[in-house]
Amino acid sequence: xxLGTVMALVFVSTGYEYVRRIAEEREIxxxxxxxxxxxxxxxxxxxxxxxxxxxxxxxxxILGLARSVSSGGVDPEDGSTTExxxxxxxxxxxxxxxxxxxxxxxxxxxxxxRGRELVRVERTSAGSVHVTQEDRLQSKSQxxxxxxxxxxxxxxxxxxxxTPNIEFGEVVADDxxxxxxxxxxxxxxxxxxxxxxxxxxFVKLVAGISQFERRKYVxxxxxxxxxxxxxxxxGSIEFHxxxxxxxxxxxxxxxxxxxxxxxxxxxxxxxxxxxxTHASExxxxxxxxxxGFHLVSVADEAxxxxxxxxxxxxxxxxxxAVVLFGGLVGALFGRRLVVPLNALAESMEKYGSSESxxxxxRDRTEIGGVARRFEALTRRLxxxxxxxxxxRVQLESVVNGAVDGLITIDTEGSVLSFNPACERLxxxxxxxxxxxxxxxxxxxxxxxxxxxxxxxxxxxxxERMIGMRRQLQARRRDGTEFxxxxxVSRIELPDRIIFxxxxxxxxxxxxxxxxxEDTIDQLEHTNVALSEANERLDxxxxxxxxxxxxxxxxxxxxxxxxLSFSGELRELMDELQSLTGNDTPExxxxxxxxxxxxxxxxxxxxxxxxxxxxxxxxLILQLSKLGRYEFRPEPVDLASVFEGxxxxxxxxxxxxxxTVEVDPTPFNVDRQAVTIIAANLVSNALKYRSxxxxxxxxxxxxxEDGRMHLCVEDHGRGIAPDDLTDVFNLFRRVGRxxxxxxxIGLSYCSMLVKRLNGRIWCESVLGRGSRFHVVLPExxxxxxxxxx
Numbered sequence: 001x002x003l004g005t006v007m008a009l010v011f012v013s014t015g016y017e018y019v020r021r022i023a024e025e026r027e028i029x030x031x032x033x034x035x036x037x038x039x040x041x042x043x044x045x046x047x048x049x050x051x052x053x054x055x056x057x058x059x060x061x062i063l064g065l066a067r068s069v070s071s072g073g074v075d076p077e078d079g080s081t082t083e084x085x086x087x088x089x090x091x092x093x094x095x096x097x098x099x100x101x102x103x104x105x106x107x108x109x110x111x112x113x114r115g116r117e118l119v120r121v122e123r124t125s126a127g128s129v130h131v132t133q134e135d136r137l138q139s140k141s142q143x144x145x146x147x148x149x150x151x152x153x154x155x156x157x158x159x160x161x162x163t164p165n166i167e168f169g170e171v172v173a174d175d176x177x178x179x180x181x182x183x184x185x186x187x188x189x190x191x192x193x194x195x196x197x198x199x200x201x202f203v204k205l206v207a208g209i210s211q212f213e214r215r216k217y218v219x220x221x222x223x224x225x226x227x228x229x230x231x232x233x234x235g236s237i238e239f240h241x242x243x244x245x246x247x248x249x250x251x252x253x254x255x256x257x258x259x260x261x262x263x264x265x266x267x268x269x270x271x272x273x274x275x276x277t278h279a280s281e282x283x284x285x286x287x288x289x290x291x292g293f294h295l296v297s298v299a300d301e302a303x304x305x306x307x308x309x310x311x312x313x314x315x316x317x318x319x320x321a322v323v324l325f326g327g328l329v330g331a332l333f334g335r336r337l338v339v340p341l342n343a344l345a346e347s348m349e350k351y352g353s354s355e356s357x358x359x360x361x362r363d364r365t366e367i368g369g370v371a372r373r374f375e376a377l378t379r380r381l382x383x384x385x386x387x388x389x390x391x392r393v394q395l396e397s398v399v400n401g402a403v404d405g406l407i408t409i410d411t412e413g414s415v416l417s418f419n420p421a422c423e424r425l426x427x428x429x430x431x432x433x434x435x436x437x438x439x440x441x442x443x444x445x446x447x448x449x450x451x452x453x454x455x456x457x458x459x460x461x462x463e464r465m466i467g468m469r470r471q472l473q474a475r476r477r478d479g480t481e482f483x484x485x486x487x488v489s490r491i492e493l494p495d496r497i498i499f500x501x502x503x504x505x506x507x508x509x510x511x512x513x514x515x516x517e518d519t520i521d522q523l524e525h526t527n528v529a530l531s532e533a534n535e536r537l538d539x540x541x542x543x544x545x546x547x548x549x550x551x552x553x554x555x556x557x558x559x560x561x562x563l564s565f566s567g568e569l570r571e572l573m574d575e576l577q578s579l580t581g582n583d584t585p586e587x588x589x590x591x592x593x594x595x596x597x598x599x600x601x602x603x604x605x606x607x608x609x610x611x612x613x614x615x616x617x618x619l620i621l622q623l624s625k626l627g628r629y630e631f632r633p634e635p636v637d638l639a640s641v642f643e644g645x646x647x648x649x650x651x652x653x654x655x656x657x658x659t660v661e662v663d664p665t666p667f668n669v670d671r672q673a674v675t676i677i678a679a680n681l682v683s684n685a686l687k688y689r690s691x692x693x694x695x696x697x698x699x700x701x702x703x704e705d706g707r708m709h710l711c712v713e714d715h716g717r718g719i720a721p722d723d724l725t726d727v728f729n730l731f732r733r734v735g736r737x738x739x740x741x742x743x744i745g746l747s748y749c750s751m752l753v754k755r756l757n758g759r760i761w762c763e764s765v766l767g768r769g770s771r772f773h774v775v776l777p778e779x780x781x782x783x784x785x786x787x788x
Contacts, residue, residue, distance in 0.1 A: 023377075026384045027276065027299065031217065033391045035278045035297040040398060042206055042221065042295060043282050049181045049205070050157050050287065052096060053198050057183055061088040062108070065118060066185060066193040069110065086119050090131040093121035097129045104165070104178060105199035107140075108185075111150065111192055115141030118194060125174055138168060148288075149182035149195035157183045158288045161225040162202045176201040177227065177239050203229055203239050217297045224292025226253050256296055285487035285502065286469040314373060405503035408491075411458055413437045413451050416498060425484075425505055428477040443473050443481055458497075466490050466499075471506060483510045565606045572599055631755065635666030636674060638708065642699050645678040649686050654695055658682075662701030667708050668778050673752045680745040681772050685714040690769075710774040719764035727762050749774075 056062070065085035068075040073082050093106040108119040117137040123129050140146045145160035152158055160182065165175035179202045187193040206221055206229060221229040226242035242250070256279045282293040362368060399406055405422035409415055415438050418430040426433075426441055433440070439447035453464055465488045474484045485504040490497065572594050579587045639662040646658045685697045696715040701708055719727065728750040753760040757777055764770035 022381060026381055030384060030388050031278045031297050031299055033388055035280055035295060037391055037395055039280050039282060039295045043284060045206055046284060049198055049200060053157055053181050053183050053196060057196055059092055061085045062185055066187045070187055089119045090121055094129050097121055097123055102201050102204035103198060104201055107197045108194055109140050109146060109197060110194040114139040115146050145180045145182050146195055149184050150192050152184045152288060154186050156288055157181060162223045162227040176203060203237060207237050217299050220296040222253060222294045256294055283489045285467060285489060318370060408498050408500045409438045410498055411454060413454055425503060426476050441474055443475050482507050562606060565602050568602050631670040633668045633670055636669050636671050637664055638662050638667050638701050639664040641675055642678050645682040649683045657695040658697040660699045662699060663703055669776055673756060677749045677752055680749050681712040685712055688716045690716050706778045708776050711771055713771045715769040718766040718768050718770055720766045724762060
């Protein structure tokens with residue numbers, strides 16, 4: 001009897017603990033797998049909201065409205081009005097709401113006017129979608145999501161906490177709990193112009209996920225503020241604000257969001273029941289405030305291990321029966337009981353290593369009943385294993401079917417997984433990459449430092465790339481490099497840490513950006529060329545206006561003289577005609593006086609006026625040729641040029657009074673132009689000498705920052721202040737007119753200097769002398785005027 005009692009107790013304790021341990025391990029694995037699958041689906045649903053936000057942000061009306069508002073109501077690029085851009089955005093927002101039943105509003109909120117809405121499209125409680133009238137648009141500068149959006153960097157996106165919908169400062173009771181995705185819109189000046197916002201029904205957004213329909217576990221989706229969606233085993237979905245529920249429940253949620261509830265462990269009792277939980281945090285790469293969204297799967301221990309508990313009760317009953325009747329049974333049927341029990345124990349020992357347990361299920365005794373129960377339990381465990389494999393296959397199909405590349409590595413940099421999208425991107429089969437260092441997919445300059453980056457992160461926790469999106473260069477199997485967009489996440493498993501990366505080929509985007517930059521550069525060069533052409537055209541037009549003024553003003557005086565003298569000749573001819581036939585002495589004396597004195601005098605005036613007109617016409621012709629003259633820069637010794645001008649213009653006895661101190665280093669300039677300038681300036685300095693002082697002319701030339709500064713200084717007559725403004729005007733001569741001149745020399749110099757992109761000016765004191773300054777740039781080249 002003692003032996004039977006001991007055997008019964010051993011059977012009950014070892015069998016129950018062994019089966020419970022196996023069942024617990026299987027349930028934990030299944031709980032974790034289904035939680036991971038559900039988390040991926042929730043992450044995908046939230047990313048779809050961000051993708052829609054990004055798509056809307058790229059539509060032309062977004063920036064078109066910003067330009068028109070900033071420019072007073074009309075877009076300077078295409079002429080569209082602010083109202084036209086609003087109507088186009090209304091159509092786009094409405095189409096997006098029609099396609100997304102979980103979206104309740106899409107808004108474009110400006111920064112100006114305390115965050116006043118520019119465009120708003122919303123879904124009514126009846127389900128209809130309409131564009132909000134302008135007088136119903138609201139200011140949102142005090143809302144947290146607006147402040148978050150304004151503070152984001154360019155191109156960044158963020159989610160708000162779940163809050164009630166507030167309109168005109170009051171909570172709308174019938175509206176669902178709302179989560180908002182926001183991104184800033186920046187104007188042409190780089191400053192934030194507004195915020196793009198998508199409002200989504202928090203419950204509807206995640207309610208359609210297939211995994212929520214499972215009845216095995218209760219699931220909680222918790223936001224950073226501890227608001228939660230609860231799906232029960234019967235498929236029902238409930239939303240609870242953080243303030244709802246008992247203190248015990250709120251404390252449990254708080255411990256989850258703060259990391260206080262360990263995953264894969266019984267979290268203790270709640271309302272008298274013990275639960276198994278697994279909490280995971282959503283990984284939303286590139287979203288600034290994504291931290292704090294948790295997904296928690298909860299399983300009731302009593303439900304999970306109901307079969308095991310039934311088995312335990314039956315084993316206890318059997319043990320009691322064995323203890324009570326052990327003596328009798330041992331005496332009569334000892335061998336018959338020991339053999340099946342040994343067989344049952346051996347079969348239980350083989351579970352997990354053999355498909356066939358060979359249990360004594362046909363035994364009609366209690367041992368047979370236990371064997372049958374144990375066989376049913378093992379069959380249930382195999383079903384759990386099969387379901388787990390199905391979940392893993394489903395997860396694998398999601399990963400393999402992804403458009404973007406997905407790669408995972410360990411802390412040593414060895415590749416653990418490499419999906420088909422990665423095979424296409426890098427041109428290498430997964431079998432050739434798995435187990436090797438991921439640096440084989442990087443350019444040498446990056447690969448040399450990769451392992452050091454990982455080791456530094458594991459040692460210090462410093463995050464160089466984790467949790468953000470970066471553009472890098474990658475290398476294909478054939479050695480070619482291409483640009484990728486990479487997002488890296490750190491995943492902490494129970495026994496190790498791994499890193500996952502999402503890879504996207506952005507070659508087309510980089511090429512398009514490069515083409516856009518080239519086009520912008522070409523436009524800038526074109527604008528510069530057009531500006532220079534406009535300047536040359538303005539200069540040519542100025543020259544034309546000057547010539548027109550000269551023709552209309554300076555040639556007018558000779559023409560008036562010619563007309564006047566022609567009229568006088570006609571009157572003299574009429575007078576001679578009247579004297580014809582009059583033979584009186586007075587008539588003969590008058591006729592003789594007209595023909596001998598008056599007519600020759602008038603003809604002399606006519607010839608003088610015609611000669612002056614001819615001179616001025618020739619000078620105007622000479623100036624007009626300046627516009628067609630093609631300048632050819634060459635190295636010129638300006639000291640020699642001015643010395644030659646002095647030798648040509650100064651009498652031998654005056655040359656000693658002229659000093660030339662010009663830098664002799666060759667200066668790149670047009671030789672003929674600078675020779676004309678030197679000749680005119682030197683000639684004027686010698687011509688307008690003072691009658692009271694000895695002749696003195698000083699010519700200097702110094703280089704200053706790639707320019708030549710020339711100065712011709714004399715101690716001559718000087719120029720009165722009122723005449724300085726006319727010094728460079730055509731046909732204008734100032735001061736005493738006691739020397740020969742035509743008033744064109746300094747005007748000609750001024751035009752040449754302007755064509756050479758230089759400056760010329762005069763400083764003078766009447767009675768003391770003058771300084772004429774000329775500054776010319778090196779390699780001064782003037783292009784031919786289009787108006788010449």
